[in-house]
Amino acid sequence: MHNFFLYLTLMAYFGATGLWLAYFLAQRERYHRVGVWVMAGGLAVHTLALIQRVWSIGSLPAATFGQALLLFAWTLVAAFLLLIWRSPIKVLGALVAPLAALMVSGTLILPQPHGPVSPLLQGFWLTVHICLTMLGYAALALACLGGVLYLIQERQIKGKQFGFFYRRLPSLSQLDTLNYRCLTIGFPLLTGGIITGSLYAQHTLGRFFSWDPKEILTLIAWLIYAVLLHERLAVGWRGRRAALLAICGFLVLVCTLVGANLWLTGYHSFGKFIQGP
């Protein structure tokens, strides 16, 4: 029963994946419309699953890698639906839906340790830190996916070989706008996440920055995005370079999320959050 809503969510996301892949191949508008509704339904159930967890833990579920994935998937889907509503880049669904489905599967597959959460991980400012960071991740993830689509489409147009993708992908300007929009939203969120995190660290650990691998990697990603945003606004960087940087930045972020927990050790790594029984 604990995972009932999660299984429903997973089904919805896999369903949406199928629909968007069908849309991508057959280019029928109907698949996209149904896909949006299935995805929105999935998000609703996903929200219920999160509420259930918050209820039982008493704080935002971000103590294990699986929980963090669940949270990230939620923000990603929410951000995507918001984006689709504002500027329809429909094929993005064919990337976001499977990604969300995989992340939710990850939550279900990974061990779900029970036990009291370290008191270090409770508190209002920490919740703000996690929320801001996750929302930032979601926006920057969309920028990265948009960047991938941009690079594919740009290659088709520059290479003058119009294949399968040329017709199915949106125009370069649409994809570049996506990059810009997600960057201008994601970067402040990430910045806010970093600031609240370091303030909280100062409050609890007595220092702003601990040279923890996750912190260092996040700072590198932040610098990449800062450079990108600055160059975009000042010199007018766009297109290929912007797409490449958005992809690089997000890869570093993925390292902070996945790598820092699997290979590196530090106080940010999830394994340390749950106190043994």
Next chain:
Amino acid sequence: MNLLLCGVNHKTAPVALREKLACLIPDVRGAYDHLKGWPEVSECLLYNTCNRVEVMCVSEAPEEAAARIREFFARHPEITPGDLEESFYIHRDQAAVQHFFRVAASLDSLVVGEPQILGQVKQAYREATENRATGPILNRLVHKAFSVAKRVRGETGIGDHAVSVSYVAVTLAKKIFGELSGKNVLLMGAGEMAELALEHLKGQGAGKITVANRTLERGVKLARRFGGEAVSLEELPEQLLSADILISSTGAGEILLTRDQVKGVMRRRKQRPLFLIDIAVPRDLEPAINDLDNVYLYNIDDLQEVVEQGWQRRRQEAGKAERLVAAETLKFLHWLETLEVYPTIIALKDKAEAICRAELKKTLGQLGPLTPEQRQALEVLTASVTQKLLHDPIIFLKRNRRPRRPHQELDLVRRLFNLDPDRGGDYHEKE
């Protein structure tokens, strides 16, 4: 009853012959009067496009009708029977339906998938109906052809791929800029292809148009035609700052714009994308420009290549469309076959109704005064008895449409119910 389609098209006849035949048509009324005058033809439709002159008709005597149409074509003083010998084709029934569907779906066109042909067929049909030349069969055939054409367009990608250089330029611009509204176009030099592309871009809502020409005079003339302004070629780099699309087709014979120039311009443009189309031979723009970020350079060969790809895709999609047409052809033929049984079904129903009426009259006379409800109940009773009785024979007629000897079965039903009382005895003598 047979369907017959005769005519000539671009595959069988040279343009000179098609031109002469097309001359027969402009007087549509006269042509239809002529065709309708023949007893062999019960319905007909006449259409001509730049690539074909064809007559579709319904006839009881297809051989004679075909000969008549051939005579009609040969009426033109400059056409000898020998001209028609090789180019005149006659399609019957299935082949005729299929050919007509293919024409309407633009599968038989010179430019496969071009959208104009459907409009031309629609126009021809309008003329035919105005002249009361079509009947139930052709009406249905034509409407089916329209729906087949619509399905082909919607379900296959036959019209999706640009197959002309100027149109390729427009679709490319759309893939780069998304919306073309507000995008400024700079035209360098002039030429048919460049002007066609400009025309297309304007049709998509392109913004300011500027013409740069070696001789300002000619530039001004062109600019006036497209509602833009004229500048001299020396201002080119400056002009590139505000342009988004450049179409170049001068006869300069030398490179007018180098990579370094464009690089400088891009910096000053803040990297806003630039789409350069070089249709001049020899080229006006340095090929290395394409290496720059956010600059997309296409020369005439690149565009031709895309056109060729478009053709290949269209040919692939045409295969799908052919299957669709074949399926719809069979459906139509099936409908045509059921058409033959309708007179018999109607005769059966008429007979049953007549019997009902006569018997009701007799019974009502004997029963004396009845309430309206009772009277209605009797009517319903007789009607439903006959209906139920006739249900099976009618289903038999409608469904069993591919028997070995269709006419004998039809005759059997007519004899069984004595639908042709005058000819009752003939059947025995015939068999």
